[in-house]
Amino acid sequence: MRMSREHEEPLDGDEHWTAEMTEEALAHPVEWGLRAERLPHIWCPGCGIGTSLACFVEALKEAKIDLNRLSVVSGIGCTGRVAGYVSCDSFHTTHGRAIPFAAGLHLGNPELNVVVFSGDGDIVAIGGNHLIHAARRNLDLTVLCVNNFTYGMTGGQGGPTTQEGARTATTPYGAVEYAFNLPLLTAAAGATYVARWTVLDLGRLRRSIVEALEHKGFAFVEIVSPCPVYYGRRNRLGEAVDELRYYKENTVVHNFAPLEECELALGGRIVVGKFVQRERPTFLDLVREKIYPKAQQAAVPH
Ligand SMILES: Cc1ncc(C[n+]2csc(CCOP(=O)(O)OP(=O)(O)O)c2C)c(N)n1
Numbered sequence: 334m335r336m337s338r339e340h341e342e343p344l345d346g347d348e349h350w351t352a353e354m355t356e357e358a359l360a361h362p363v364e365w366g367l368r369a370e371r372l373p374h375i376w377c378p379g380c381g382i383g384t385s386l387a388c389f390v391e392a393l394k395e396a397k398i399d400l401n402r403l404s405v406v407s408g409i410g411c412t413g414r415v416a417g418y419v420s421c422d423s424f425h426t427t428h429g430r431a432i433p434f435a436a437g438l439h440l441g442n443p444e445l446n447v448v449v450f451s452g453d454g455d456i457v458a459i460g461g462n463h464l465i466h467a468a469r470r471n472l473d474l475t476v477l478c479v480n481n482f483t484y485g486m487t488g489g490q491g492g493p494t495t496q497e498g499a500r501t502a503t504t505p506y507g508a509v510e511y512a513f514n515l516p517l518l519t520a521a522a523g524a525t526y527v528a529r530w531t532v533l534d535l536g537r538l539r540r541s542i543v544e545a546l547e548h549k550g551f552a553f554v555e556i557v558s559p560c561p562v563y564y565g566r567r568n569r570l571g572e573a574v575d576e577l578r579y580y581k582e583n584t585v586v587h588n589f590a591p592l593e594e595c596e597l598a599l600g601g602r603i604v605v606g607k608f609v610q611r612e613r614p615t616f617l618d619l620v621r622e623k624i625y626p627k628a629q630q631a632a633v634p635h
């Protein structure tokens with residue numbers, strides 16, 4: 334099967350990440366929002382997290398985000414290490430609590446652009462409750478979730494994103510549980526922007542991150558990424574490059590696809606695209622409109 338582009342909108346010629354961009358980012362890391370002194374990063378060869386970070390800093394540049402007004406919040410995990418590499422106010426918080434930290438930052442200073450950048454285990458397993466309620470409230474946050482289907486940092490255990498049948502450190506005979514379909518979950522919870530791309534489709538991933546940054550409300554972008562060291566090896570997916578080849582051959586671009594079709598089965602096709610983009614008042618809009626006037630009135634002495 335070849336990558337299907339049937340439902341795709343045309344892209345401008347300059348939309349793809351190029352080797353020149355990488356060289357430029359490495360030559361001027363600070364301008365690109367990276368902490369030069371922390372490089373090289375800790376991720377394994379072939380891991381998709383570094384690629385996701387590169388795409389993120391490109392999107393920051395494209396969206397003209399003022400780094401002085403940007404906060405990046407991560408939880409714990411390999412992806413959680415992102416917070417240490419971005420040159421802005423960033424927070425490497427506790428496991429599963431990136432979203433509540435981010436919510437506090439956003440509500441304390443709504444002028445900030447607050448981004449959560451963390452892993453599937455962090456955001457969807459231990460942090461799953463925070464995820465659905467932040468989406469329900471339509472908090473004005475951008476959440477970038479690197480989904481490698483496993484807890485990479487702690488040795489590749491299984492979790493709620495682990496695909497049925499997949500072998501992990503804790504599912505040696507194959508996972509038997511249903512895995513979350515993240516676009517369906519976040520959309521049902523109330524997210525107002527939802528997209529998914531793989532780390533191979535960087536032009537489109539970057540465009541989605543730009544849209545998510547510019548979106549008013551809860552924006553969720555799932556980044557499907559290899560963890561070749563644990564998930565890849567245990568499931569005989571080959572080297573990292575073989576996983577990328579798999580993405581190339583099995584990705585179906587389908588913007589606004591029915592969300593039930595977005596399940597990610599082991600060895601199955603990967604539906605990618607922008608799935609949700611809608612308007613709804615944010616939590617802060619509602620508080621300002623409905624609570625502030627009453628609270629102000631109540632504060633006036635009679
Ligand atoms: C309260 C708590 N429970 C468990 C852990 C152990 N722990 C650290 S990272 C992690 C999973 C990270 O998985 P994920 O978010 O998917 O990140 P990845 O490493 O795959 O990028 C776990 C379970 C912890 N640090 N704190």
Ligand code: SF4
Pocket residue numbers: 375376377379380381382411412481485486559560561562563
């Ligand atoms: S263990 Fe997996 S997720 Fe962690 S850095 Fe290595 S390849 Fe990436």
Ligand SMILES: [Mg+2]
Pocket residue numbers: 410452453454479480481482483484485
């Ligand atoms: Mg993970």
